[in-house]
Amino acid sequence: MTAALALPARRPARTRTAVKGLAFAAPAILLLVAIYAVPMIVLTGFSVTDYRLGALDWHFIGLRNFADAASDPVFVRALVNTLVYAAIVIPAGVFLALGVALLVHGRRRSRAFWETAYFLPVTATLVAMATVWQFLLHPTLGPVNALITWLGFAPVSFLGNPALLIPTMALIGVWQVLGFNMVLFLAGLTAIPKDLHEAARIDGARHPIDRFLTVTWPMLGPTTMFVIVTTSISAFKVFETVAVLTKGRSGSETLLYSLYLEGFEYANTGYAAALTLIFLGIVLILSVGQTVRMERKVHY
Amino acid sequence: MRRFFPHAVLGLGAAIMLLPFYWMVLTSLRAPSEIFDISLWPIPKAFHGDANYHQAATSVPMARFMLNGVIVCAGILIVQVLTAVPAAYALAKLRFPGRRLLMMLVIGALCVPMQALALPLFVGLAKAGLLNTYFAQMVPFFLSVFAIFLFHQSFRSYPDEIIEAARMDGFTEMEICWRLVLRGSLPSLAAFAVFSVVAHWNDLYWPMIVVSDTALAPPPLGMLFFSDAETGANYGALMAGATLITAPMLVCFLLARRSFIAGITMTGVK
Numbered sequence: 001m002t003a004a005l006a007l008p009a010r011r012p013a014r015t016r017t018a019v020k021g022l023a024f025a026a027p028a029i030l031l032l033v034a035i036y037a038v039p040m041i042v043l044t045g046f047s048v049t050d051y052r053l054g055a056l057d058w059h060f061i062g063l064r065n066f067a068d069a070a071s072d073p074v075f076v077r078a079l080v081n082t083l084v085y086a087a088i089v090i091p092a093g094v095f096l097a098l099g100v101a102l103l104v105h106g107r108r109r110s111r112a113f114w115e116t117a118y119f120l121p122v123t124a125t126l127v128a129m130a131t132v133w134q135f136l137l138h139p140t141l142g143p144v145n146a147l148i149t150w151l152g153f154a155p156v157s158f159l160g161n162p163a164l165l166i167p168t169m170a171l172i173g174v175w176q177v178l179g180f181n182m183v184l185f186l187a188g189l190t191a192i193p194k195d196l197h198e199a200a201r202i203d204g205a206r207h208p209i210d211r212f213l214t215v216t217w218p219m220l221g222p223t224t225m226f227v228i229v230t231t232s233i234s235a236f237k238v239f240e241t242v243a244v245l246t247k248g249r250s251g252s253e254t255l256l257y258s259l260y261l262e263g264f265e266y267a268n269t270g271y272a273a274a275l276t277l278i279f280l281g282i283v284l285i286l287s288v289g290q291t292v293r294m295e296r297k298v299h300y
Numbered sequence: 301m302r303r304f305f306p307h308a309v310l311g312l313g314a315a316i317m318l319l320p321f322y323w324m325v326l327t328s329l330r331a332p333s334e335i336f337d338i339s340l341w342p343i344p345k346a347f348h349g350d351a352n353y354h355q356a357a358t359s360v361p362m363a364r365f366m367l368n369g370v371i372v373c374a375g376i377l378i379v380q381v382l383t384a385v386p387a388a389y390a391l392a393k394l395r396f397p398g399r400r401l402l403m404m405l406v407i408g409a410l411c412v413p414m415q416a417l418a419l420p421l422f423v424g425l426a427k428a429g430l431l432n433t434y435f436a437q438m439v440p441f442f443l444s445v446f447a448i449f450l451f452h453q454s455f456r457s458y459p460d461e462i463i464e465a466a467r468m469d470g471f472t473e474m475e476i477c478w479r480l481v482l483r484g485s486l487p488s489l490a491a492f493a494v495f496s497v498v499a500h501w502n503d504l505y506w507p508m509i510v511v512s513d514t515a516l517a518p519p520p521l522g523m524l525f526f527s528d529a530e531t532g533a534n535y536g537a538l539m540a541g542a543t544l545i546t547a548p549m550l551v552c553f554l555l556a557r558r559s560f561i562a563g564i565t566m567t568g569v570k
Contacts, residue, residue: 014395020473021396028387029402031443036409039420046419053423100313103306110307116557117314120321123553125502127520128542131527132320135327135535141336143323175317180564187565237413240504244524256415256505263419264509272419280416287411295407 046273053267065274075275077251078258081166085254086235088170089177093231094224096174097181102212104182105189115186119179126176130244133172134159162250169241169252177234181227188223192216222293229290233283255279321546328352328540335535348536356540360529364515365522366544372437372518373497380444380496381489388451389477393463403452409445415505422509436510437518441500447492450566454488455481491563494556498549519545 047065051058069075104114121129136142137158145155158168196215205211242248242257253261259279263272327335331348356362390396391403417440425436458481466476482489504520511517514525526541553560 017394018396021390021394021399024386024390024394024473024477025396025399025402027383028443028448031383032402032405032409032445035417035421035440035443036405036412039417039424040412042420042423043416046423053426096313100310103310106306107310112557114310114314115561116554118317119557119561120550120553121317123498123502123549124321125520125523125542125546125549127502127504127523128324128545129320131523131538131542132324135539136320136323143319143340175320178317183561183564233413237415239415240520243504243508244527259415260505260509264422269419269423276416276419280412283413283416284411291407291411294410295404 043273043276046270047277049270051270053269058270061270065271066278068271069274069278074253074258078253078255081252082236082238082255084166085170085173085238086232088167089173089235089238090228090231092170092174093177093181093235094227097178097227098185098220098224100178101182101185101189102216105186115183118182121176122179124176126240127244129176130172130241133175134245137168159245162252165246165250165252169238169245172241173235173238177231181231184223184227184230185220188220189216192219226290229286232286236279236282236286255282321550324539324542324546327535328356328537328543330536332534332536349540352534352536352540353544355534355537356526356544359537360522360526360541361514362522362526362541362544365517365519366548368434368516368522369501369518369548371434373500375434375438376441376500377493377496379438379442380447381492383442384444384447384451385482386477388448388455389481391448391452392455393458393460393481394473406445406448406452410449414440418506418509425510431510432513432516434516437507437516440506441496444492444496447496450488450492450563451482451485453566454485458484487559487562488566490556490559491566494552494560495563497552498560501549 048060048062049058050061050065100114100118104111104118107114136144139145139155139157139160144158149155156164158164192215196219197211200211200215205214237256238254239256239260242252242254246252248257248261255275256279259272259275262268262275322340326340326342326344329347329349329352330337330344331346331351334345334348387402391399391406421440422431425431425439430436462480463476466480467473471480501518502520503518504524507518507521508524511521514522517525523541523545527538
């Protein structure tokens with residue numbers, strides 16, 4: 001076929017691809033509007049009103065919901081609880097996962113086994129497993145306290161002592177997130193070229209710890225960032241353990257749980273919308289850097 | 301010693317990770333008199349599993365919960381794939397106006413957790429009188445921006461020459477998308493399927509909001525009803541219920557372990 005013959009057919013072909021492209025993307029675009037765009041606008045609208053679901057009239061009240069949130073002791077407590085939860089889950093969930101990944105990475109034949117063992121909690125139904133943990137941690141009947149007493153310490157009332165509620169839930173959170181992070185670290189470790197370690201060895205990094213600090217740790221930088229971001233976001237979304245273990249009693253409500261109570265149990269729609277925007281703001285701050293990075297990786 | 305040490309540490313850690321699963325199954329087989337026996341010996345003195353599982357299955361409609369879970373997860377997955385695959389194909393292989401904008405919106409939407417959209421969606425469904433339906437349980441998840449992103453990344457590497465040749469041979473665009481390009485990305489599809497099913501089988505937040513009717517409850521909500529009703533009286537049956545609800549996802553994961561882990565890896569690092 002000559003160029004002269006091909007030319008006239010070109011323009012309609014391009015239009016046809018454009019039409020096809022739009023047609024193929026149309027269902028997704030419609031859903032994006034219906035599930036993301038419209039609800040986001042409605043949510044923002046709710047947040048500046050005193051709307052209560054089922055009420056006949058509502059008023060524009062400006063930013064009062066946000067001001068109320070800042071002075072609401074329950075919300076402030078929920079925020080602090082969530083921060084404490086995150087402060088335990090993030091470092092423990094990230095560094096334990098890194099440690100496990102480093103150990104698993106060196107295994108050849110047993111690697112699949114360890115991967116599976118550590119990953120299993122990620123796939124487990126947290127509602128069911130929280131019930132199991134409740135039993136395991138029971139002060140008189142559970143095996144964990146049996147071990148603690150056997151070791152000669154006083155039994156710990158993990159879920160009876162209000163001060164221990166959040167740390168206990170954080171331990172369950174670490175248990176669930178560890179395997180996920182381990183897999184991410186394993187992928188990061190696999191991507192490090194083998195000869196870098198050789199080069200470091202020749203350059204005098206004799207001890208494995210030296211090689212870890214000079215090669216592995218810097219090369220894992222982007223992975224570590226990603227793991228920290230995803231762990232923080234999931235920490236801020238803690239809900240199931242609260243719903244099963246405490247239902248927010250003894251001041252153990254978290255951000256998402258108090259949001260659930262306000263919006264869906266008490267029908268304070270306007271106020272809950274303001275809380276949701278605060279929650280979303282926190283999650284976005286955590287994820288924005290990650291997204292920018294991801295966008296750079298995508299080629300259009 | 302050097303070779304033994306990592307295994308010892310990993311073994312101890314794995315024991316802690318797996319203890320809840322072991323304890324759950326063990327307790328589900330024990331008689332009430334033996335429940336509070338803290339020994340971890342695997343063989344119960346009296347096998348009581350049949351009674352526990354029978355109670356878990358009959359005192360609440362456990363089979364109904366599981367069926368609800370299957371219906372909801374399958375419905376979500378089917379619509380997600382039907383909408384995400386063409387969109388990802390268009391983004392990866394077709395030039396159309398607004399393509400960059402759509403890609404940016406997809407990536408932006410990845411940052412918005414479902415919980416942030418729950419309130420307006422709930423109000424909308426309540427106004428439409430659609431609470432307590434399967435539709436209400438599924439609709440917020442019909443579009444998976446994660447699926448679009450995952451498939452887009454995977455479709456991009458499909459050779460354009462083959463698509464061109466297929467067009468010459470008279471394949472329709474639909475056939476190219478579903479029968480050629482998607483077939484080249486079956487591992488991504490498998491990974492996403494496990495991802496989606498595990499996430500929605502285990503989700504409690506949204507069902508707790510839109511479902512109050514026991515007959516429509518998915519497994520986690522059913523478990524919540526069940527543990528509230530049992531109020532700690534029968535741990536054996538409670539653990540039997542927990543086992544029944546957790547087992548399908550564990551089996552699902554064990555079967556698709558490789559592609560699931562590959563799917564996670566693809567989302568994160570590189």
